[in-house]
Amino acid sequence: RLAGRLIGDSTATVLVRTEVLDIDGMRAIAHQVEIVDGAPRGRIVAIDAGRILLATGSTQRLPVFPGNRAPGVIPAIEAYHLAKRYGVALGPTAVVATQSNYGYRLALRLHDAGVAVARVVDTRLVPQSRFIDFAKATGLTLASGQYPLAARPGHFSVANVGSTAAAASFEVSQLIVGGAWQPELTLWMRAGGSVRWDSARGALVATGHLPNLAVAGSSAGQAKMLACANSGRAAQAQLFGEAREAIEDSETGTALETPDSPTPLA
Numbered sequence: 001r002l003a004g005r006l007i008g009d010s011t012a013t014v015l016v017r018t019e020v021l022d023i024d025g026m027r028a029i030a031h032q033v034e035i036v037d038g039a040p041r042g043r044i045v046a047i048d049a050g051r052i053l054l055a056t057g058s059t060q061r062l063p064v065f066p067g068n069r070a071p072g073v074i075p076a077i078e079a080y081h082l083a084k085r086y087g088v089a090l091g092p093t094a095v096v097a098t099q100s101n102y103g104y105r106l107a108l109r110l111h112d113a114g115v116a117v118a119r120v121v122d123t124r125l126v127p128q129s130r131f132i133d134f135a136k137a138t139g140l141t142l143a144s145g146q147y148p149l150a151a152r153p154g155h156f157s158v159a160n161v162g163s164t165a166a167a168a169s170f171e172v173s174q175l176i177v178g179g180a181w182q183p184e185l186t187l188w189m190r191a192g193g194s195v196r197w198d199s200a201r202g203a204l205v206a207t208g209h210l211p212n213l214a215v216a217g218s219s220a221g222q223a224k225m226l227a228c229a230n231s232g233r234a235a236q237a238q239l240f241g242e243a244r245e246a247i248e249d250s251e252t253g254t255a256l257e258t259p260d261s262p263t264p265l266a
Contacts, residue, residue: 015030015032015045017032017033017034018030018031018032018033018045019031020187022187022190023052023187023190023191023213026048026049026050026051026052026212026213027046027047027048027049028046028047028049028052029044029045029046029047030044030045030046030047031043031044031045032044032045050212051212051213051214051239051240052191052212052213052214053213053214053215053216053232053235053236053239054187054188054213054214054215054216054219055215055216055217055219055228055232055235056184056185056186056187056188056217056219057183057184057217057218057219058181058182058183058184058218058219059181059182059184060075060076060077060078060178060179060180060181060182061179061180061181061182061202061203061263062075062177062179062263063097063147063148063177063178063179063263063264063265063266064263064264064265064266065147065148065149065150065151065264065265065266066149066150066151066266067150067151067152068148068151068177070151070152070153071153072090072091072151072153072154072156072173072174072175073151073156073174073175073177074090074174074175074176074177075176075177075178075179076096076098076102076103076106076176076177076178077178079106079110079174079176080106080109083109083110083113089110089113089115089174090173090174091115091172091173091174092114092115092116092173093115093116093117093118093172093173093174094107094110094115094116094117094118094172094173094174094175094176095117095118095119095120095121095156095158095170095172095174095175095176096110096117096119096120096121096176096178097121097122097123097146097147097148097158097175097176097177097178097264098120098121098122098123098177098178099122099123099124099178099179099180099260099261099262099263099264100178100260100261101127101129101131101132101254101257101258101260102131102178103120103122103176103178104120104129104131104132104134104135105131106176107120107135107140108131108134108135108138108140110176111138111140117140117141118141118170118172119140119141119142119143119158119168119170120135120140120141120142120143121143121146121147121148121158122142122143122144122145122146123145123146123147123161123261123264124144124145124258124261125144125145125161126144126145127144127258128256128257128258129257129258130257143158143168145160145161146158146159146160146161146167146168147159147161147264147265147266148175148177148264148266149164149166149266150166150266151175154171154172154173155169155170155171156169156170156172156175157169157170158170159266164266177264179263179264180201180202180203180260180262180263181201181203181218181223182203182204183203183204183205183206183215183218183219183220183221184219185204185205185206185215185219188206188210188213188215188219191210191213192210193206193207193208193210193213193215194206194207194208195207198221201221202262202263203221205221206219206220206221212239213239214235214236214238214239215235216228216231216232216234216235217231217232220235222247222249223249223251224249224250224251227247227248227249227250230245230247230248231247233245234247
């Protein structure tokens with residue numbers, strides 16, 4: 001509905017299949033793919049603006065271990081979108097290695113879709129979550145205090161936290177791994193913005209101020225969907241010199257759940 005309203009609004013221009021590559025002052029340089037006579041054709045466009053709002057999202061850090069980019073190793077968010085958007089999994093069997101409660105939600109969805117999940121591995125010791133309880137009730141095999149140790153196509157091993165010896169090995173088609181979230185700040189930095197390391201979140205975050213430019217959503221560090229939407233409104237207020245409202249970034253039912261851990265490192 002929102003896309004329809006924007007496309008039908010004469011005061012708005014919507015550019016699809018377009019990625020901004022650089023920001024120079026108040027000019028955005030973008031690459032756009034047009035469909036001409038049924039064939040794709042790329043072009044570079046320059047967009048001048050009085051104000052710029054960056055809502056570029058975030059990426060998921062890949063756990064560090066030998067073979068973490070081997071065929072069959074896939075970040076959890078990519079596995080989720082591959083399944084949700086296209087109904088595709090990398091194979092019929094999987095191990096899920098996570099450091100957050102969302103890994104259990106993904107494992108449950110894979111299980112419901114017919115993927116045999118051999119084990120859900122969690123770096124945290126005795127984590128608590130309603131999704132962990134759901135996974136137990138479904139019959140999934142869970143292991144806390146373990147992390148991905150090494151990978152090669154079709155063969156993956158995990159180790160106990162504090163150990164460098166393999167605690168278990170699996171012959172499965174895919175290893176789905178999760179790490180902490182990193183706000184996507186490339187354009188913010190290209191525009192001259194600064195970043196700092198947030199040790200509590202294990203991520204680089206935007207800092208400082210740029211005139212007529214604001215960051216919103218998960219690229220501004222928000223995690224929940226409602227907080228991201230409210231962050232957009234706050235960024236709009238900032239750009240037009242209005243008062244920003246406070247943003248509450250919490251999810252109902254998570255007060256007693258174990259927080260996420262940092263990205264695993266072998």
